[in-house]
Amino acid sequence: MRNRHLYALFIWLQFICPTLSAQHKLYVSSSGNDANAGTIAFPLKTPAAAIEKINRSKQSHIAILFRQGTYHLDETLSLDNNSLQGKTVSLAAYKNENVTFSAGRKLSLKWEKHTGNIWKSRIENAGFESLFINGIPQILARYPNYDSTARVFNGTAEDAISPEKIAKWKNPAGGYLHALHQGEWGSFHYRIKGIVNGKADLEGGWQNNRPAPLHPKYRFVENIFEELDAPGEWYYDKNDETLYFYPDPRIDLDKANIEVSNLKHILEVKGTPEKPVHNVTVKGIRFEHTARTIMDHYEPLLRSDWMIYRGGAVLMENTENCIVEDSEFSFLGGNAILFSGYNHASGVTGSHFHDISASAICFVGDSSAVRSPAFGYDNFVQYSKIDKTPGPKNNRFPSNCFAENNLIHDIGKIEKQATAVQIEMASEILVSHNTIYRVPRAGINIGDGCWGGHLIENNDVFETVLETGDHGAFNSWGRDRFWHPNRKTMDSLVLLHPELIFLDAQKTVVIRNNRFRCDHGWDIDLDDGSSNYHIYNNVCLSGGLKFREGFRRVAENNILINNSFHPHVWFKNSGDIFRKNIVMRPYFPIMVTDWGKEVNHNLFPDKAALASAQALNIDRDSKSGDPNFVGAKHGNYHVKSASPALNIGFKNFPMNNFGVTKASFRKMAAKVDFPVLLNAALEMELQETIWLGAKIRNVNGLGDRSAFGLPDEKGVVLVEIPASSILTKSTLQAGDVIRTANNEEAGNVVRLEAIRQQYNWTGKLNLEILRNQQVLKIDVTLK
Known part of the structure; x- marks a missing residue:
């Protein structure tokens, strides 16, 4: 797949390179003037003015070059067929100068003392939920107070909306309650409408596709004036149009750069399914300070656990060969980039994502492309009504797109059903050489089997599922046309109609040469119905490998450090294969009576673990013993020439090719902690x-x-x-x-x-x- 992407990129470059010398260039500078011609000597002032000039140009290739500075946008920038008229366009920083597109609005405030440590200033006609001082987000007044060491939500309290607590609030309307799902499967968010009969009147909870009560412990409230009691906290009273702020004593408010969120989207590149936008490149731009989206419309993503806000700082919809590269996304109130609907050979590469409230990179198709779609875990289309035609219904989904060589960390700051790379209703997505860490849930998530063919390779994914549970560093679901929430019904359905199984999961998903670490779940978690996977040459550092019910999964030549294989509730005649893997604990089967096509030729840590597998009539030719890793302390899990792993057919694979290859990213990225090897030798030592x-x-x-x-x-x-x-x-x-x-x-x-x-x-x-x-x-x- 990667070669196909490179080939498409090569063809595109061949197309544009001969004309680069004739390329029309427009220059933009924060000190320019929109009445100027847009030359380097007389630049324009705003990005919007440059975009307006595109359709008046007779050139077919246009580069908009931005000089150093921050561009505060009054409106979302839009590139569509009307503005582009088929032209190839790039938006880029001039000679790698530092260029920022801000969705925020700068304020010039007049501060006066309110009481104690709290200052105030009038701001008219404002509605915002994010405040930035010198570029850094401040804390919306909350209970309990912000705690950087707390595992969930930076601090939670069971009594967040207790009668005793809310009795102290004079006017909580407009406040928020945030809580984990009771099963810790993401989060819910509610707006407080008021107090009724001594209880908070709540509106919301539509951000998770698995309805459940709120977690009794992991919850907090914000945007309540009475909770403004700690440095860095703020509150905006819409009624008296006044901002109240408890500043850190190190901040000089009179000299501070003050900004509030304004726009939810910074750039939209949007065509139509019939006429997609082609050949737009964004390079070297920093995107920051979008508004929060947690209370906007969220769309169910079929029967996965996910709902999603279909937008982001950059929204790509109905595009071909549209690329974001060498850019930065930071301090955003929602998703960073979302590829929505039809997108082909578009993607993001070489970019840095951090401090983001929701997900980083999302590839999300339109449900109109799915045959017989069902929405919500408990829903199902009856067999007699199922469209039995294989594959998609139309082309309104991402295909042959990519997320490559990106550094992604500290995301899901508010929304806990968030991930670094999200794939839903898409085909042949390349996720390669990304470094991903400090995420509340999965590092990479595939929500369904539509339509497979994805290649997940050479990623370094660790410090995952930090704030939730029952998940994986890599996670997938496959609740496709064959899947039913009642297991007995599903068993009878696939037995009578096995042709249903691969109607959606048509192409094999390949997961290879990655390093995964999950400390609150599985390193690789193939959950409900995930089918048609080939998983090989991966290092799993902590959580092991899980196969819940599904079909035709092959796992071979993987290394499961300090853990093992977790087969759960397999189908009869699943066709699953688990072979030539190194495991370091006994298997952990749950309700498995049929062991698929092959479970054999694996290496166990000791004779007892091997015997426990062989008692299940599997692993007849497997071996036991110390794998003899070359340098486990430093993450080198090559086995030595005398290793018994070689006797079961295991082959060494590269240990130095995980994660980003970009030199600057390799230097700044956090490094994974390698676990102490829990084996018999260490027990003695x-x-x-x-x-x-x-x-x-x-x-x-x-x-x-x-x-x-x-x-x-x-x-x-x-x-x-x-x-x-x-x-x-x-x-x-x-x-x-x-x-x-x-x-x-x-x-x-x-x-x-x-x-x-x-x-x-x-x-x-x-x-x-x-x-x-x-x-x-x-x-x-x-x-």
């Missing part, structure tokens, strides 16, 4: 360590057995629990001896950590301890 912030050690000798009253010399002693440790939230004490965790024997620190890694995504461990020679059971929260 490691006697003490830090675990969940606490100091622990192995039970050691008869002295410990006597002192703690142990029946044997197995267990883990809690030596010290500092105030910074997560264990302070439990009833554990120094001197306790941990014997089991989640009913597994925790005989030493290595085994205890192995169990934690396995169950980390659940958020809880059930420990059995000895204290004063008494057996106690204690739950430990891991989040």
